[in-house]
Amino acid sequence: MPVTTTPTRPDFYTSNGLKIPFTPQYFEELKPADLSNKEDLVARYKKDGYVFLKSFLNRESVFDLREQYMRQFDNKIFKEGSSPREGIFSGQLQYKPSEHGLPHHPAAQFVKNSKFIAFTHNPRLTAIAELLMEGADVVQLKRKPLRHFYKGTNVSSRAHSDYTYLNDGTDNVLTLWIPLGDIPMETGGLLYLKGSNNLDLTMLRETVNENGEQPADSRPISGDLKEISDVTGLPWLYTDFEAGDIMLHDPFIVHASLDCNTDAMRLSTDVRFADINGRIDARWLDDWRGDDGY
Numbered sequence: 001m002p003v004t005t006t007p008t009r010p011d012f013y014t015s016n017g018l019k020i021p022f023t024p025q026y027f028e029e030l031k032p033a034d035l036s037n038k039e040d041l042v043a044r045y046k047k048d049g050y051v052f053l054k055s056f057l058n059r060e061s062v063f064d065l066r067e068q069y070m071r072q073f074d075n076k077i078f079k080e081g082s083s084p085r086e087g088i089f090s091g092q093l094q095y096k097p098s099e100h101g102l103p104h105h106p107a108a109q110f111v112k113n114s115k116f117i118a119f120t121h122n123p124r125l126t127a128i129a130e131l132l133m134e135g136a137d138v139v140q141l142k143r144k145p146l147r148h149f150y151k152g153t154n155v156s157s158r159a160h161s162d163y164t165y166l167n168d169g170t171d172n173v174l175t176l177w178i179p180l181g182d183i184p185m186e187t188g189g190l191l192y193l194k195g196s197n198n199l200d201l202t203m204l205r206e207t208v209n210e211n212g213e214q215p216a217d218s219r220p221i222s223g224d225l226k227e228i229s230d231v232t233g234l235p236w237l238y239t240d241f242e243a244g245d246i247m248l249h250d251p252f253i254v255h256a257s258l259d260c261n262t263d264a265m266r267l268s269t270d271v272r273f274a275d276i277n278g279r280i281d282a283r284w285l286d287d288w289r290g291d292d293g294y
Contacts, residue, residue: 010186128176
């Protein structure tokens with residue numbers, strides 16, 4: 001069911017197991033844009049680096065896709081009495097989080113599934129990409145990551161900007177983040193660092209690393225969202241996403257996700273469009289796999 005009431009917020013959330021207090025210093029509510037005002041949509045995207053659209057896709061079609069994906073798993077991962085369509089976690093893992101998207105994992109095969117391909121090629125997605133990219137001849141990049149997170153694993157997306165992973169091609173790229181199910185804050189909501197599309201990200205990364213974090217993968221900025229907010233003085237934009245909502249963002253805005261702390265599993269996908277007249281990053285011209293290194 002959609003979120004219909006204002007939830008009671010905890011004192012803090014976590015991302016990759018690290019706490020961030022739920023206070024106005026660190027969080028600001030994300031406001032949806034008006035789809036009917038196309039000029040305002042384009043202006044907001046240019047200024048803010050993102051646009052949030054409510055109920056853009058058919059809710060039931062999103063849950064249809066969620067069900068198709070979840071049915072690839074053993075029944076043991078689903079809570080007794082629940083359905084794959086709901087995707088309620090039993091607490092028993094079939095695959096380790098580190099196996100997500102590897103060749104033997106269902107996600108690696110599902111991104112090649114005809115239903116997934118048809119869903120991600122919805123003409124409305126192409127049309128909104130063309131609008132925000134202001135008439136560019138757009139092409140959808142074949143590589144579309146599928147993220148599946150579980151309660152109790154403290155695995156979530158570290159703070160990053162997309163261009164870090166797309167820098168072998170044009171920067172005229174648009175990302176559509178699509179929640180495949182309801183993803184309120186507690187389920188691992190996506191966060192955007194307000195105004196970060198205008199930050200010097202090299203300097204931010206260096207500052208964070210000087211404060212102690214030396215990750216094996218240097219592409220993400222950090223897993224410590226509180227520290228990023230402390231360093232920049234910027235809050236994280238949040239909302240309780242519902243199936244049918246989409247986020248659209250440019251390749252430079254910093255974003256991350258919270259940990260999944262509900263029995264409902266977190267599932268989402270990223271669909272990207274690029275200007276076909278620019279150089280396309282060749283790493284994004286094949287299907288996503290969890291071990292492709294990109």
